[in-house]
Amino acid sequence: MGSIFSDRITDVPKSFIREILKVTNEKDIISFAGGLPNRKLFPVEELKKATLKVFENEGRDALQYNTSEGDLGLRKWIVERYSKNQNIDITPENIIITTGSQQGLDLLGKTILNENDNLIIEEPGYLGAIQAFSLYRPRFHPVPVNENGMNLEVLKQVIENNRVKLCYTVPNFQNPSGITYTDENREQVANIIGNTDTILIEDNPYGDLRFKGSAKKSFFTFMPKNTVLLGSFSKTIVPSFRIGWLVADESLIEKLIIAKQASDLHTNYFCQKVICHFLEDADIDAHIRKITESYGKQRDSMVQAIRKYFPDSVQFTQPEGGMFLWVSLPAHISAIDLFHKAVAEKIAFVPGDPFYINKTNVNTLRLNYSCVDEETIEKGIRIMGKVLQDFI
Amino acid sequence: MGSIFSDRITDVPKSFIREILKVTNEKDIISFAGGLPNRKLFPVEELKKATLKVFENEGRDALQYNTSEGDLGLRKWIVERYSKNQNIDITPENIIITTGSQQGLDLLGKTILNENDNLIIEEPGYLGAIQAFSLYRPRFHPVPVNENGMNLEVLKQVIENNRVKLCYTVPNFQNPSGITYTDENREQVANIIGNTDTILIEDNPYGDLRFKGSAKKSFFTFMPKNTVLLGSFSKTIVPSFRIGWLVADESLIEKLIIAKQASDLHTNYFCQKVICHFLEDADIDAHIRKITESYGKQRDSMVQAIRKYFPDSVQFTQPEGGMFLWVSLPAHISAIDLFHKAVAEKIAFVPGDPFYINKTNVNTLRLNYSCVDEETIEKGIRIMGKVLQDFI
Numbered sequence: 001m002g003s004i005f006s007d008r009i010t011d012v013p014k015s016f017i018r019e020i021l022k023v024t025n026e027k028d029i030i031s032f033a034g035g036l037p038n039r040k041l042f043p044v045e046e047l048k049k050a051t052l053k054v055f056e057n058e059g060r061d062a063l064q065y066n067t068s069e070g071d072l073g074l075r076k077w078i079v080e081r082y083s084k085n086q087n088i089d090i091t092p093e094n095i096i097i098t099t100g101s102q103q104g105l106d107l108l109g110k111t112i113l114n115e116n117d118n119l120i121i122e123e124p125g126y127l128g129a130i131q132a133f134s135l136y137r138p139r140f141h142p143v144p145v146n147e148n149g150m151n152l153e154v155l156k157q158v159i160e161n162n163r164v165k166l167c168y169t170v171p172n173f174q175n176p177s178g179i180t181y182t183d184e185n186r187e188q189v190a191n192i193i194g195n196t197d198t199i200l201i202e203d204n205p206y207g208d209l210r211f212k213g214s215a216k217k218s219f220f221t222f223m224p225k226n227t228v229l230l231g232s233f234s235k236t237i238v239p240s241f242r243i244g245w246l247v248a249d250e251s252l253i254e255k256l257i258i259a260k261q262a263s264d265l266h267t268n269y270f271c272q273k274v275i276c277h278f279l280e281d282a283d284i285d286a287h288i289r290k291i292t293e294s295y296g297k298q299r300d301s302m303v304q305a306i307r308k309y310f311p312d313s314v315q316f317t318q319p320e321g322g323m324f325l326w327v328s329l330p331a332h333i334s335a336i337d338l339f340h341k342a343v344a345e346k347i348a349f350v351p352g353d354p355f356y357i358n359k360t361n362v363n364t365l366r367l368n369y370s371c372v373d374e375e376t377i378e379k380g381i382r383i384m385g386k387v388l389q390d391f392i
Numbered sequence: 393m394g395s396i397f398s399d400r401i402t403d404v405p406k407s408f409i410r411e412i413l414k415v416t417n418e419k420d421i422i423s424f425a426g427g428l429p430n431r432k433l434f435p436v437e438e439l440k441k442a443t444l445k446v447f448e449n450e451g452r453d454a455l456q457y458n459t460s461e462g463d464l465g466l467r468k469w470i471v472e473r474y475s476k477n478q479n480i481d482i483t484p485e486n487i488i489i490t491t492g493s494q495q496g497l498d499l500l501g502k503t504i505l506n507e508n509d510n511l512i513i514e515e516p517g518y519l520g521a522i523q524a525f526s527l528y529r530p531r532f533h534p535v536p537v538n539e540n541g542m543n544l545e546v547l548k549q550v551i552e553n554n555r556v557k558l559c560y561t562v563p564n565f566q567n568p569s570g571i572t573y574t575d576e577n578r579e580q581v582a583n584i585i586g587n588t589d590t591i592l593i594e595d596n597p598y599g600d601l602r603f604k605g606s607a608k609k610s611f612f613t614f615m616p617k618n619t620v621l622l623g624s625f626s627k628t629i630v631p632s633f634r635i636g637w638l639v640a641d642e643s644l645i646e647k648l649i650i651a652k653q654a655s656d657l658h659t660n661y662f663c664q665k666v667i668c669h670f671l672e673d674a675d676i677d678a679h680i681r682k683i684t685e686s687y688g689k690q691r692d693s694m695v696q697a698i699r700k701y702f703p704d705s706v707q708f709t710q711p712e713g714g715m716f717l718w719v720s721l722p723a724h725i726s727a728i729d730l731f732h733k734a735v736a737e738k739i740a741f742v743p744g745d746p747f748y749i750n751k752t753n754v755n756t757l758r759l760n761y762s763c764v765d766e767e768t769i770e771k772g773i774r775i776m777g778k779v780l781q782d783f784i
Contacts, residue, residue, distance in 0.1 A: 004644075005503060005504060006503060006505055006509075008506075009502065009651060012650055012654065039455070042452045042455045042456075047447075051443055063439070063630045063633075064428060099660075102654075102656050102657045103655060106655045110398065110400065111398060111401045112401075113398055128654075131653065131654045135502060199396065238662075240456055240457065240458060240662045241455075241660055241662055242491075242657070252396075255397055258401065259401060262404065262520075264490075264494050264656070265494045267491075268660040269632035270632045270633055270663065271663065
């Protein structure tokens with residue numbers, strides 16, 4: 001008699017991050033390992049007001065079961081925002097409110113992927129996406145990303161030699177690398193993908209958190225039929241509500257709604273209404289400016305400290321937004337080995353390994369700056385620099 | 393080039409209920425078709441108090457990302473409740489907070505089912521479970537349920553001839569039939585399943601809503617290793633929060649947590665804390681008594697009206713709790729045909745079809761009484777009785 005478990009769950013690796021966080025949750029550690037927004041910037045008072053307003057205005061209507069697609073008012077707000085900020089033309093019928101954008105990944109896997117279907121993912125890529133898609137047992141094709149975006153040669157080759165169903169990207173302030181695709185790179189990626197039936201997923205949780213440079217064009221503007229957009233309020237308003245969304249062409253949406261309904265019927269409706277009132281009454285853009293101002297300073301102080309304390313042989317990205325930067329050590333150095341030395345000195349980060357498909361002992365690592373104040377960043381990077389010097 | 397969709401989503405039928413609700417949402421219709429708790433009974437004021445308390449006590453802690461397992465305090469409360477009410481001995485480590493108990497079904501499918509694995513489901517069975525499991529493409533084995541519980545002969549045969557991975561049950565006030573398994577039937581089911589490695593899912597969203605008779609033993613007390621429990625606050629406190637839970641043996645829980653994490657990272661944490669404060673400050677048992685008192689009266693008035701207005705050739709269940717009763721028409725009558733006649737007279741119900749695997753034009757139907765007041769029940773059943781008389 002075989003295992004009681006499905007093959008899909010047997011294949012999925014234990015969450016590396018989960019294991020790492022066990023080590024790094026000690027109190028006196030300086031952690032660049034997290035991936036959380038800064039809790040000091042949560043709009044607590046505005047959310048409280050919005051919550052009270054739900055009790056006043058919607059009352060018991062906000063407490064009943066609701067539709068799988070999600071609140072129409074919220075979907076309308078999202079439509080308007082896409083139109084205003086990104087010149088993207090969609091209707092509320094293109095949108096499903098999801099339980100965080102993480103659920104968008106699960107729904108896409110469920111709806112699109114058969115076992116061994118081909119899927120492109122950035123290298124390095126978001127580990128939550130690797131985990132979500134792994135459960136549908138695709139054939140992963142990692143395509144390297146660099147400071148300009150996707151490696152077009154590799155992308156072209158994979159698309160030419162395989163029928164690729166999904167191509168997963170985080171083109172703005174990527175997790176883990178912090179890089180942003182140039183407009184030129186986006187256009188070229190769209191030229192390669194736009195005349196296939198591959199669906200490109202533009203996962204964009206950080207897009208609003210730009211503190212430098214200018215906004216880039218969405219893949220949707222180049223190839224609307226081939227693009228699925230994922231968005232989230234987790235990084236701009238509040239993570240614990242688990243409210244994100246998915247935008248898809250009408251040819252996909254009905255089956256995605258069936259998958260949504262089978263997965264959890266619908267997303268917390270009460271909190272959807274709280275977000276609606278927040279968006280009506282608070283100034284979301286002013287709030288976002290507060291966040292980006294803070295993250296921008298934290299990012300600057302990390303970049304300056306790295307320049308000052310890290311050996312010259314170490315390379316790093318200089319993100320224009322988001323929460324992460326990416327460090328490449330000299331080729332022979334294992335980031336996991338460095339991690340153990342650093343933890344002994346009370347410094348934590350995420351070694352690059354979980355962001356790759358089938359690569360281990362890589363020489364790269366992710367640093368988060370959104371949750372650590374400028375002084376502590378300076379101190380942490382200084383100590384980490386010393387560990388690095390000793391190590392190299 | 394084949395379809396962009398996965399085989400699993402192509403197989404899943406459109407939600408029948410979704411289609412029906414389109415017809416029955418008109419304003420002047422008397423609908424026994426819904427499956428919603430009565431909104432008049434939502435504890436709005438207590439929930440508002442609990443919500444304010446979250447802002448006061450937890451503040452920004454309740455707004456940050458949290459663990460995939462769910463809030464420890466909430467899991468402890470669930471542990472104590474099982475111990476007190478059902479003599480079930482578990483620890484918080486056996487529990488995952490899920491996005492409604494619907495998500496429990498998805499996580500179990502994800503974690504356990506390979507394509508063509510054998511799965512037992514009650515006939516008639518909960519259509520949300522049929523939908524959730526369908527996505528994992530099992531071989532369904534429907535086992536009929538009657539007023540005593542499962543048909544033991546059929547169950548024994550299926551178990552003897554197949555390696556069955558999951559057996560899905562709603563043993564208390566079943567959806568759709570309203571029946572409750574007797575203690576004897578439970579013991580006999582446990583005798584058949586307990587020495588296999590089949591996992592029995594005891595989905596129990598209505599168990600607390602008993603208005604007659606005495607509580608029955610959980611399958612867990614007969615075979616803890618083989619039983620997974622699903623629970624929910626949707627029918628006792630508030631549906632829109634989408635907060636349920638899953639209880640599983642330690643041998644299963646780690647992989648279920650991985651599946652949970654991949655699906656949506658974690659369930660809305662803010663509302664988990666609201667529920668915690670509600671449970672601390674409000675009297676949940678008094679609140680449940682209010683619900684059962686009301687549903688008990690509504691059930692009585694439906695049973696009396698059926699006795700009075702339906703032809704004698706029509707059979708029906710007499711539930712001791714929950715929200716539904718089940719009507720069996722004479723064998724040659726199609727409930728869908730009746731549905732169309734009834735809708736013309738502004739009466740709606742759910743024809744039995746979606747509760748069966750591969751059976752159509754059945755002679756059974758589900759009536760909901762939780763959302764309709766006693767007078768309207770009397771009126772609706774009277775009209776339906778007339779339609780029935782004409783039809784038969």
